[in-house]
Amino acid sequence: MKNEKAIEMENVRLDEILLENKTLKNRVQELENALDKIGAAPGFPPSELVYSTLLRLSPAGICITKIEDGTIFDASDFFCQFAGFTREEVIGKTTVELGLWLDQDRLKVQTLLLKEGKYQNLEMKHRKKDGTVFTSLDSGELITIGNQDYIVVVAIEINALKETEDSLVRERDLNDAIIDSLPGLFFVVDEAFRLLRWNKNFMSITGYSEEELRQMTVLDLHRTSERSIVSEEVQKIFRFGEHAAEADVLLKDGTVKTFFFSAKRLMYQNSPCAVGSGFDITVRKRALEELSRSATDLEEANTALRVFMKNQAGDQQALQEKLQANINDLVIPYLKKIGQGNLDDWHKKYLHILESN
Numbered sequence: 001m002k003n004e005k006a007i008e009m010e011n012v013r014l015d016e017i018l019l020e021n022k023t024l025k026n027r028v029q030e031l032e033n034a035l036d037k038i039g040a041a042p043g044f045p046p047s048e049l050v051y052s053t054l055l056r057l058s059p060a061g062i063c064i065t066k067i068e069d070g071t072i073f074d075a076s077d078f079f080c081q082f083a084g085f086t087r088e089e090v091i092g093k094t095t096v097e098l099g100l101w102l103d104q105d106r107l108k109v110q111t112l113l114l115k116e117g118k119y120q121n122l123e124m125k126h127r128k129k130d131g132t133v134f135t136s137l138d139s140g141e142l143i144t145i146g147n148q149d150y151i152v153v154v155a156i157e158i159n160a161l162k163e164t165e166d167s168l169v170r171e172r173d174l175n176d177a178i179i180d181s182l183p184g185l186f187f188v189v190d191e192a193f194r195l196l197r198w199n200k201n202f203m204s205i206t207g208y209s210e211e212e213l214r215q216m217t218v219l220d221l222h223r224t225s226e227r228s229i230v231s232e233e234v235q236k237i238f239r240f241g242e243h244a245a246e247a248d249v250l251l252k253d254g255t256v257k258t259f260f261f262s263a264k265r266l267m268y269q270n271s272p273c274a275v276g277s278g279f280d281i282t283v284r285k286r287a288l289e290e291l292s293r294s295a296t297d298l299e300e301a302n303t304a305l306r307v308f309m310k311n312q313a314g315d316q317q318a319l320q321e322k323l324q325a326n327i328n329d330l331v332i333p334y335l336k337k338i339g340q341g342n343l344d345d346w347h348k349k350y351l352h353i354l355e356s357n
Contacts, residue, residue: 061083237265259279261276
């Protein structure tokens, strides 16, 4: 009884307010009649109170327009504030007069409403009073109040969300461009050795397509006899956090090239993965191997030369000793015999020189 009396008093106060604004009263009466057809539980607040509270508190922009001419029948407080209009500037005006719709979006909505009677979560462009265009997520539906058809549109502004989305797209495109510009192989591998991501060079160098790489693991890029070693090397990345090693890669055409790989353990798509790069060192490794062979050959040649020189030195010493013995045995006695003869001073001088040398 007390609740009924309170409701009755509330209705009396509301009637006094509505009498001061005939337009508002008529608008609420039409909505109330529509809601009364649906029915409400006993003790439920008066429909006009619920309606006005929703329009006042809703964080979304709500706009109700007549279908026949687009005249705005009512709008939520948030709609007016966000669009930059006062309530007086909005009520009774058409959406075309206020410039709220962009032409292409308005035509799109009209087509959907005529075909389906409603639409949900469509990304639309609207124009504020100052001419600023913003993006919103719109839902709309045709309703009938009394004998009048209306369109109820609920719009949620998503400018910040779109800016974040666009920023993420730009960041993604930049990352893709950087990765694809790397001169060697770029890869992301999970703990099951599956390839999750790669750059364009990965495909051009290995010869495999995207579809083929999605079905492969890193072990498929190596000869069968080397896969156990490669598996151990990859596991070191997850165990120690980073690792580097050389490995031969088996290309699709059967060619084998040597790469230097370096990778780190990082979180990718909420899972631990190995992110790294590989650079072709086939030419460099062959050059080093050739240089090593040349160094070995040179060392062997130097050893042979040293042996030869040592042998030559020994042979020369033996020759000198044999020559000295021959001189001592054959020449010196003859010179001494000459010296015993009657020589003049000039001959004695030359004989002395011979004996001295």
